[in-house]
Structures are given as C-alpha cells and as structure tokens.
Amino acid sequence: MEYNTERSHLNMPEYGRIVQALVERCKILETKEERNEMAVAIVDFMGQRNPQLRDEENYKHKLWDHLFILAGYDLDVDSPYKITTQEELQSKPKPMEYPKLQGDFKFYGKSILQLIEKAIELEAGEEKEALIEVIANNMKKSYNVYNKEHVHDDVIFRHLKELSENRLDLTNIESLDKSKIYYATNKNNKNSRYNNNNNQNKRRNFKSKNNRN
Structure with a gap:
C-alpha cells in the first residue's frame, strides 16, 4: 500500500493527484509542440474540474497561472498569457493607505x-x-x-x-x-427634557394620590 506521505508533493491539492501527474507527464515530453498541445488539454481539464472559476474575471489566465504553479515553474510551454512569476506571487502586497483626519478628529x-x-x-x-x-x-x-x-x-x-x-x-x-x-439637535434636547419632566410629574401625582388613599 502506498501512503500519501510517500507520494510526491502536491503544489495545489485542490486539483488533486491526477492533474499533478498530468503536469509531470507534460514536463518530460520531448518536443515543445507536444508539450504545448498537452498543456492546453490540461488547462481545459482543470477548468472542467473547477467550474466555479468560470465565474471569476480572467479565469483562463488564472488557470494558466495555476498550471505553472503545479509544474513548479519548470515547464517549457507557450502560454497565451503573461504568467505571474514565483517572485511576484510570494511578494507581500503594498500597505493600504487609509484616510487620515487631522489631529484628534x-x-x-x-x-x-x-x-x-x-x-x-x-x-x-x-x-x-x-x-x-x-x-x-x-x-x-x-x-x-x-x-x-x-x-x-x-x-x-x-x-x-x-x-x-x-x-x-x-x-x-x-x-x-x-x-x-444645531436647531434639530436643540429641538430634540428640548423635547427630551419636556418628556422627562412630564414623566416626573406623572410619577409625583401617582405617589401623592396613593398617599392620600
């Protein structure tokens, strides 16, 4: 029995071992023409196995990027897109600039x-x-x-x-x-004070009535 720990590393586990094996096979084909043909077939197969990617913008470009990641960037084929390099993928994004208010405002x-x-x-x-x-x-x-x-x-x-x-x-x-x-604010404050005073008067009248009884 062959254990996963004894198998080759999967660069992108979501594609599974079948796709990884196809990529490895493509890498050792003798002519570039054969490699190009197989690379196109692999990308189509990857798209079929992951149909959710079709909802994303430039999903074909992303699939070709994934192909080169699966190959460890060791794949001599012609891509229809500019492939993102390993250095670009590993580089940290630039810090976002947040709007700053002056002083303590x-x-x-x-x-x-x-x-x-x-x-x-x-x-x-x-x-x-x-x-x-x-x-x-x-x-x-x-x-x-x-x-x-x-x-x-x-x-x-x-x-x-x-x-x-x-x-x-x-x-x-x-x-x-x-x-x-501030008219609206002052008006709300006046209404609030009026309601509070009104409620206090009601409570006083209620207590006075109970005391008389």
Whole structure:
C-alpha cells in the first residue's frame, strides 16, 4: 500500500493527484509542440474540474497561472498569457493607505472630510450655506456621541476651520444664518427634557394620590 506521505508533493491539492501527474507527464515530453498541445488539454481539464472559476474575471489566465504553479515553474510551454512569476506571487502586497483626519478628529469620519471638500468647491450662495449647516450639524452630533458630552458651537466652528485648512470659516460668513445650525439637535434636547419632566410629574401625582388613599 502506498501512503500519501510517500507520494510526491502536491503544489495545489485542490486539483488533486491526477492533474499533478498530468503536469509531470507534460514536463518530460520531448518536443515543445507536444508539450504545448498537452498543456492546453490540461488547462481545459482543470477548468472542467473547477467550474466555479468560470465565474471569476480572467479565469483562463488564472488557470494558466495555476498550471505553472503545479509544474513548479519548470515547464517549457507557450502560454497565451503573461504568467505571474514565483517572485511576484510570494511578494507581500503594498500597505493600504487609509484616510487620515487631522489631529484628534477621527470621530468625525471620512464622510465629513468629503462634505467639506464639496463645500469648498461650491461658489458662495444658498447651496454652499445649506451644505455648511449640514456639515456643522453632523459634526456636533458626532462629537456628542463620541465624547458623550455637550459641545459649544465655537468648538465646532474651530474644528471646521482646522479640518478645512482655514478654507471654511463660519465666523467670516456674515450671510449664514447660524441660528439654523444645531436647531434639530436643540429641538430634540428640548423635547427630551419636556418628556422627562412630564414623566416626573406623572410619577409625583401617582405617589401623592396613593398617599392620600
């Protein structure tokens, strides 16, 4: 009985020992014409055994790459594609560049930076002012959620100025109705306080009624 530990190493076990044996056979064929013909047949067979690869982009190119991996890059055949070298496969990918916020403003998120850039591009007018109001409101909400504390408007103005690299300065926009900024937040806070007070009054009335009884 032959054990797997005694057999030759499988470079890609998912293709099985049959495909590996065909590749080894292709490597020792005498003429390049015979090797080319067999290589094409092996690639077609690999595609049949792994039909899920057909859903991927450039799956034929991938199959030829796999053929050379199976052969340990020791296969003299003509490939219809540029074959990825062993060095390229083993090289580590370049580190991804992540967007960085200035200073300690990471809690504002990338979307705020995108909105700021959009506002900078707009010409002065109602559309620009409306977008600035949206930016300021969202900045205050993000600040309150992250820091769990109330933030004064002048802090948001200063942060907006820094994030925009002094290109958006609310203190210099006289036409902007700053009373609209944070209106929704303040309104929600008022409603919340009203509901809390209302609930407290109900509890006091309930206790007073029970005491009289």
